[in-house]
Amino acid sequence: MRGWWPILKRELAGYFVTPVAYVFIVIFLVLTGVFTFELGNFYGQEGSGQADLRPFFGFHPWLYLCLVPAVAMRLWAEERRGGTLELLMTLPVTRAGAVVGKYLAAWAFCGVALALTFPMWVTVAWLGDPDHGAILTGYLGSFLMAGGFLAIGAAVSASTRSQVIAFIVSVVVCFGFLLAGYGPVINFFTAWAPAGVLEALSGFSFLTRFDAMAKGVIDARDVVFFGSLIAACLVLNAALLERGKGA
Amino acid sequence: MAEPLVVLDNLTKRFGAGSGGILAVDGVSMRVMPGEVLGFLGPNGAGKSTTMKMVTGYMTPTSGRALVCGKDVGEDPIWVKERVGYLPEGAPAYPDMTPASFLNFIADVRGLRGSARSEAVNKAVARAQLQGVLRQPIDTLSKGFKRRVGLAQAILHEPPVLIMDEPTDGLDPNQKHEVRRLIRELAREGGRAIVLSTHILEEVEAVCTRAVVIARGRIVADSTPAELAARSKYHHAVTLSVIPPSGVMVFDELAKVPGVARVEDGGTVHADGGAKVTCTLVPVRGKDIAPAVNEFVRAKQWKVEAVRLEGGRLDDVFRELTSGVS
Numbered sequence: 226m227r228g229w230w231p232i233l234k235r236e237l238a239g240y241f242v243t244p245v246a247y248v249f250i251v252i253f254l255v256l257t258g259v260f261t262f263e264l265g266n267f268y269g270q271e272g273s274g275q276a277d278l279r280p281f282f283g284f285h286p287w288l289y290l291c292l293v294p295a296v297a298m299r300l301w302a303e304e305r306r307g308g309t310l311e312l313l314m315t316l317p318v319t320r321a322g323a324v325v326g327k328y329l330a331a332w333a334f335c336g337v338a339l340a341l342t343f344p345m346w347v348t349v350a351w352l353g354d355p356d357h358g359a360i361l362t363g364y365l366g367s368f369l370m371a372g373g374f375l376a377i378g379a380a381v382s383a384s385t386r387s388q389v390i391a392f393i394v395s396v397v398v399c400f401g402f403l404l405a406g407y408g409p410v411i412n413f414f415t416a417w418a419p420a421g422v423l424e425a426l427s428g429f430s431f432l433t434r435f436d437a438m439a440k441g442v443i444d445a446r447d448v449v450f451f452g453s454l455i456a457a458c459l460v461l462n463a464a465l466l467e468r469g470k471g472a
Numbered sequence: 473m474a475e476p477l478v479v480l481d482n483l484t485k486r487f488g489a490g491s492g493g494i495l496a497v498d499g500v501s502m503r504v505m506p507g508e509v510l511g512f513l514g515p516n517g518a519g520k521s522t523t524m525k526m527v528t529g530y531m532t533p534t535s536g537r538a539l540v541c542g543k544d545v546g547e548d549p550i551w552v553k554e555r556v557g558y559l560p561e562g563a564p565a566y567p568d569m570t571p572a573s574f575l576n577f578i579a580d581v582r583g584l585r586g587s588a589r590s591e592a593v594n595k596a597v598a599r600a601q602l603q604g605v606l607r608q609p610i611d612t613l614s615k616g617f618k619r620r621v622g623l624a625q626a627i628l629h630e631p632p633v634l635i636m637d638e639p640t641d642g643l644d645p646n647q648k649h650e651v652r653r654l655i656r657e658l659a660r661e662g663g664r665a666i667v668l669s670t671h672i673l674e675e676v677e678a679v680c681t682r683a684v685v686i687a688r689g690r691i692v693a694d695s696t697p698a699e700l701a702a703r704s705k706y707h708h709a710v711t712l713s714v715i716p717p718s719g720v721m722v723f724d725e726l727a728k729v730p731g732v733a734r735v736e737d738g739g740t741v742h743a744d745g746g747a748k749v750t751c752t753l754v755p756v757r758g759k760d761i762a763p764a765v766n767e768f769v770r771a772k773q774w775k776v777e778a779v780r781l782e783g784g785r786l787d788d789v790f791r792e793l794t795s796g797v798s
Contacts, residue, residue, distance in 0.1 A: 228581050229578035232581070234577075235573075236581070238573070239569070242568050242569070243568050307564055307566075308560060308561070308564030309564045309566055311525070311530050311560040311564065312560055312565070314530050315528040315529055315553060316553060316581045316582070318550075318581055319550065319556045333527070382483070
């Protein structure tokens with residue numbers, strides 16, 4: 226793990242010296258606002274007497290589907306193209322240190338964007354009497370899901386020198402994970418796939434796992450799922466880095 | 473006798489498996505002693521960069537090994553990387569960073585803290601003469617400055633082994649001069665082994681104490697730049713510019729000088745008092761023809777515009793060494 230801390234610091238600072246961070250955060254905040262208030266019928270459910278952030282969290286998976294691969298795509302593809310990968314890997318850092326440092330920086334950056342949605346929380350707290358525990362769980366779930374998307378995107382980014390390819394492939398893979406538990410997809414498989422496969426498939430669904438957390442239900446299995454998915458992707462990330470050096 | 477700082481032991485790298493694979497480096501063995509500045513010469517694609525990537529721990533050899541300061545790179549890569557300064561080809565750096573933040577990052581990664589860190593950064597900045605551009609994004613710097621940022625990065629931790637891949641490639645003559653000055657300065661400090669790759673021969677003559685020529689993954693020559701130049705057929709050749717009386721067959725006359733194997737035409741231009749003929753007299757190998765030529769020309773009373781004794785043309789040796797390998 227040697228070297229992860231300086232790499233994390235450099236990466237995180239790197240987001241804020243370019244317009245990338247600001248563009249990302251502004252778009253993320255605007256879209257969460259639009260989705261929550263316009264499409265999410267935030268006030269409509271207010272009429273039903275509820276004060277919570279479910280319409281807000283409901284759109285996070287879809288927002289992340291587009292935005293998180295955009296953060297992840299540059300992680301390694303840019304290093305490879307710019308030749309800095311060779312520089313980084315000949316400094317006294319371990320591969321694990323580089324992979325973890327870069328990943329944590331990107332995740333922390335997503336966390337900053339997510340944390341900046343706090344006015345939503347303030348709004349519902351002002352308008353009504355929400356279940357704060359449930360909102361906190363929703364945030365935790367959202368952050369974990371972002372981490373999952375990001376880990377997939379990082380691994381994909383490590384396998385190519387083109388950021389465009391990294392982006393598109395990440396979106397597709399993440400879309401697959403998102404929809405794994407979705408009704409029509411499951412129905413498609415029910416016809417012929419054995420029950421075990423079906424269960425495993427729906428087990429990988431981000432949507433089902435996140436839905437529970439967005440409602441305020443925290444299940445250790447969901448946390449373990451995201452945790453192990455992230456770990457597996459990072460191991461894959463490190464392996465892909467080693468493989469691509471010859472090019 | 474000092475210990476060698478870099479030892480390559482039958483180092484081999486093959487890309488791709490089977491008969492379709494490419495043997496980029498084919499059993500390279502050598503040792504580099506402290507104080508040496510080794511010029512690693514070869515045409516593009518000869519295996520210079522691949523060899524350096526294996527020594528610096530970026531690539532894993534297919535077989536054989538590389539030792540730095542006595543330790544195998546494959547066995548303890550972190551230990552070795554702590555002792556190597558490396559300038560990869562093209563001096564890559566993070567374009568959005570400034571030289572100041574970039575060098576601080578490198579110092580951080582190299583485990584330098586507090587005053588040790590600022591001292592190291594300041595010293596590297598002073599050596600590479602980066603004071604004027606410290607706060608500009610690296611992206612906006614000229615090629616010469618970018619290269620110097622890369623050099624500063626490589627020497628920041630005072631490494632005993634410094635490896636540079638094409639340090640002056642693509643620079644203008646002034647920038648080249650600056651980079652070479654810095655390399656010579658680093659060499660003078662002593663106790664350090666410097667390896668630089670190049671395909672520019674003047675560079676080897678300018679900064680190196682030893683030249684290793686590699687072609688198609690194999691070492692084809694290993695000697696001093698001067699010895700290498702002496703292998704040239706132009707070693708001790710004499711280039712003359714004379715204005716002979718009209719009607720004289722200059723080349724035929726000069727070919728009669730004892731020891732001259734061949735006369736090469738260097739062109740004729742019109743000058744005051746007739747045609748100025750330039751030619752190179754190539755000696756029979758090992759013969760010193762300068763005194764004889766001098767005497768001959770004086771006896772003929774030709775008007776001599778210029779005389780130059782050739783040390784040997786490295787380009788020529790280079791072509792000979794690297795094109796004949798199969």
